[in-house]
Amino acid sequence: MTKVRHSFWHLWGWPIVLGVLTSIGLVSALFSDGGLGDAVAWVALGIPTVIGFWYGWRRRRSGP
Amino acid sequence: MNSRRIKTWAWVHKWSSLVCTVFMLLLCITGLPLIFHHEIGHLLGTEVEAPKMPADTPRASLDRVIAVAHALHPERVVQFVSQPEDDDGLWFVTLTPTPAPTEDFKSVAVDARTGQVLAQPKFDEGFMWVMFKLHVDLFAGLPGKLFLGFMGLLLLVAIVSGVVLYAPFMRKLEFGTVRRERRPRLKWLDLHNLLGIVTLVWAFTVGATGMINTWADLVIKYWQYDQLSALLAPYKGQPETPKAERGSVQRSLEVALQRAPGMKVGFIAFPGTAFSSPHHNTVFLRGNEPFTSRLLQPVLVDAKTNEVTATPKLPWYLAALLVSQPLHFGDYGGMPMQILWALLDIATIIVLGSGLYLWLKRGKAVPAGAPAQAPAQGAPAAPIARPAVTAKAGS
Numbered sequence: 490m491t492k493v494r495h496s497f498w499h500l501w502g503w504p505i506v507l508g509v510l511t512s513i514g515l516v517s518a519l520f521s522d523g524g525l526g527d528a529v530a531w532v533a534l535g536i537p538t539v540i541g542f543w544y545g546w547r548r549r550r551s552g553p
Numbered sequence: 554m555n556s557r558r559i560k561t562w563a564w565v566h567k568w569s570s571l572v573c574t575v576f577m578l579l580l581c582i583t584g585l586p587l588i589f590h591h592e593i594g595h596l597l598g599t600e601v602e603a604p605k606m607p608a609d610t611p612r613a614s615l616d617r618v619i620a621v622a623h624a625l626h627p628e629r630v631v632q633f634v635s636q637p638e639d640d641d642g643l644w645f646v647t648l649t650p651t652p653a654p655t656e657d658f659k660s661v662a663v664d665a666r667t668g669q670v671l672a673q674p675k676f677d678e679g680f681m682w683v684m685f686k687l688h689v690d691l692f693a694g695l696p697g698k699l700f701l702g703f704m705g706l707l708l709l710v711a712i713v714s715g716v717v718l719y720a721p722f723m724r725k726l727e728f729g730t731v732r733r734e735r736r737p738r739l740k741w742l743d744l745h746n747l748l749g750i751v752t753l754v755w756a757f758t759v760g761a762t763g764m765i766n767t768w769a770d771l772v773i774k775y776w777q778y779d780q781l782s783a784l785l786a787p788y789k790g791q792p793e794t795p796k797a798e799r800g801s802v803q804r805s806l807e808v809a810l811q812r813a814p815g816m817k818v819g820f821i822a823f824p825g826t827a828f829s830s831p832h833h834n835t836v837f838l839r840g841n842e843p844f845t846s847r848l849l850q851p852v853l854v855d856a857k858t859n860e861v862t863a864t865p866k867l868p869w870y871l872a873a874l875l876v877s878q879p880l881h882f883g884d885y886g887g888m889p890m891q892i893l894w895a896l897l898d899i900a901t902i903i904v905l906g907s908g909l910y911l912w913l914k915r916g917k918a919v920p921a922g923a924p925a926q927a928p929a930q931g932a933p934a935a936p937i938a939r940p941a942v943t944a945k946a947g948s
Contacts, residue, residue, distance in 0.1 A: 524843075534897075535889075544730075545748060
C-alpha cells in the first residue's frame, strides 16, 4: 500500500503542484486590477513556465 | 492500467490530436501576435486615443456624438455606441447597412468631450485583421467559428487522454527527464510529455474558454429568446420603434446610470440589433470592481419614452461567456501575464509540433535488429514505455 502511494506521488506530485499553481495564477488576476492578485498570478504562472523551459532546455553532462 | 486500456487511450489521443493539430498550430501561431494586439496597434499607430483633458471637462451629448458619426455615413444605421473600459474620453460608433448582425461595419471614433471625429479606424484590413480572422473563424463566419470550436473540443479530448497516457510513459522516470543522449524520437517524446504536463491546466483553460467563445453568437441569440421575449410581451405586435419616434439616447444613458449607481457604461445597443429588442435602447453597464467590471448589467430603456422597462440579471451562461474571455485572451494581468501567455503558447506549439513528429516517425524508432529490445536505461520495462509500441497500438 505504501509503495502504491509512494509511486503515485512520485509520478503525479509535480504535475499536481504545477497544475494547482497555474489555477491559482489564472484565477487570482481576475479579482485584481494591477494589485496583489496580479503579482500572485505572475509568480504562480511563472513557476510552471520556468520549470517547463528549464527542463526542456537543460543539457545534462553527457555520460562517459 | 492494463495494456488494453492503454491502447484505447492511445487511440483516442492519436486521433483527437491528429484531426485538430494543424488547426491548433494555426490558432497558436495567429494567437501569438493577438496577445499583444493593443501594443502592436500602438506601435502601428492604429490605436485610437482621446487627447488628454482635465477630468471635469464638460462632455458632449451622446445624441450629438451619434449625429456627428452618422453624418459621415448617412446611408447606414447606428447599431452600437461603445466606450473603452480604460478611456471614457472616447466613443466608438458602429454603423451598418441594417440593424442585423453583419461583417460590413464602419466604426467612427468620436471625442466624448468635444464631439469631434477623432478617427475612422479600419478594423477590416491589415496584418492584425488577417491574424484575427484566421484565429476566430477562418474567414468563414459562424460555420468557421463553430468548426474551430469543435477542433477546440478535440484538443480538450487530446489533453485529457494525454494526461492518462502520461502515467505509463513516466512511471519509472524522474519528473522532467529528457533523454537527449538517445534517439531523437525519445528526446521529443520526453519533451512532449514534459511540456504537455507543464502546460496542462493553462492549455485546457485557454482551449475550453476559446471553445466557449465560439458559441458567443448563439448564446446571445438564446438570451434574446430566453429572457427578452418575456420582457417584450407588452410590445407584442408593434413594429420596431421608428427612428423619428425615438427619444434622446443621452437621456437613455442617464436613466440607466441612475438605476445602477457606481457602474460605468460599456456599450449601448439600439432597437432591432442583436443585443437589444426592437423597442429598446439597451444600455450595458460595467461594475466598478476588478471582477464585476468584466460582467455587464443590461438596462432596457424604452426607446420612445425613455423609461426603464427592466434590468434583467445577467444569466449564468452570459456571465460564463464574459468571464471566459479574459481567461482566453490573457489580457487581465498586465504585460508580465501577456509575456507568460506568449511563452505558454510557444510551449504549446512545441507540444503540438513534437506530437506531429512522433506520429510521422512512428514505427521507425525501433529499427529491426537494433538493441532496442533491451530496456532502455531508466526506462520502464513495460512494453508501452517504448514509443514504437504505442504508435503501433494506435495504428
